[in-house]
Amino acid sequence: MNRFRRQEVTAAVVFLLPFVLTYGVLFLWPTIQLAVLSFQKAPLIGEGQWAGFRNYARLLNDKLFATAVWNTLYFVLLSVVPSTLLGLVIALGVNRLKGWTQSVILACFFLPYILPVSVVYRIWMWITDNQFGIIQYPIAAIWGENVSIFRTLPLFMPTVAFITIWWLIGFNVLLFIAGLRNISSEIYEAAALDGATRWQTFRRITWPLIWPITVLVATIQLIMQLKIFDQIYLFGQGGRTDSTLGMVELVYRSAFQKNQGGYAAAVAVVLFLVIVIVSVLQFQLARARGQR
Structure with missing residues (x-):
């Protein structure tokens, strides 16, 4: 038994070692170095001087940092919840379709997700162009003149959030479709025999069973949108x-434009x-809600 146990441990170490090494070299060690750099007054590349908590104290008095935090949280509020709920609604509709129709509709929603951000940027710059953008026709009909959307500050974040939702919604729909297909049809048949309405079926069956997928989608979107850079830039x-x-x-500007590696690390x-x-x-x- 001891020999078999040693063989199992050896096999486990052999399979896990490449991942552990990769994780340590590419994530854990750079994270430690980043944390150390945040306590230094240093350029992006080169030696620095130990500064203690000065970089973090500077954050509290930096108006740009306060602006960056607010803009990031505002963007998260505009994008995470709407994209999660909209993905669920679209998935519920697509799941009712059958055959090639379902495949075509699902492909249409997923197609933007495979586009690089530069292509998404170019598409929407054409659509919203102040001179010939197609969206300027309804805007001019309402406001009486064309509007430069991305140069109008109150419209900037909501518009970028809308474009982000359009770009990434296909991934959310795909995850929700996978979750919906794991729900047994026998449960819905039993609910139908008991006279349950569509709303009751959704509230009592679909929503509780799809809740783990909803949490997964919301968490992925939350992490992605907290790291928003490409679209805003x-x-x-x-x-x-x-x-x-x-x-x-702000990290990019501090590190690569101002060469303030320590502050950027903070x-x-x-x-x-x-x-x-x-x-x-x-x-x-x-998880607490799911256990209830």
């Missing part, structure tokens, strides 16, 4: 506007901790 015309600054863009550590804390809290709250 591109639609903000290269990130030249402080009013649309996000946390990742911002990155704060963002990392926010993602970890919010994700854990969301998971625990969701």
Whole structure:
């Protein structure tokens, strides 16, 4: 028995060792180095001086950091909940379709997800162009003139959030479809025999059983949108506007444009901790609700 046990342990070590090494080299060690760098006054590359908590104290007095935090949280509020709920609604509709119709509709929703962000940017810049964009026709009919959407601050974040939802909604729909297909049809047949309405079926059967997928989708979207950079940077015309600054863009600006590696590392550590804390809290709250 001891010999077989040693063989099992050896096999487990052999299979796990590549992952552990990769995880340690590509994630754990850079994370430790990032945390150490955040306590230094240092350039992005090169030696620095130990600064203690000065970088973190600087964050509290930095108006750009406060703006970046607010813009990031605002974007999360505009995108995470709507994309999760809309993905569920679309998945419920697509799941009712059959055959090739379902495949075509699902492909139409998933197609934008495979596009790179540069293509998404170019498509929507054409659509919203102040001179010839197709969306300017209804805007001009309502406001009486064309509107430069991405240069109008109150419209910037909601528009980018809408584009992000359009871009990523296909992935959410796909996850919800997979969850819905795991629900046995016999449960719905029994509910129909008991005279349950569609709303009762959804509230009592579909929603509780699809809840783990909902938590998964919301958590993935939360992590992705807290790290928002590409869309805001591109639609903000290269990130030249402080009013649309996000946390990742602040890291980029501090590190690569101002060569303040220590300060950029402090911002990155704060963002990392926010993602970890919010994700854990969301998971625990969701699990507590599921147990009820």
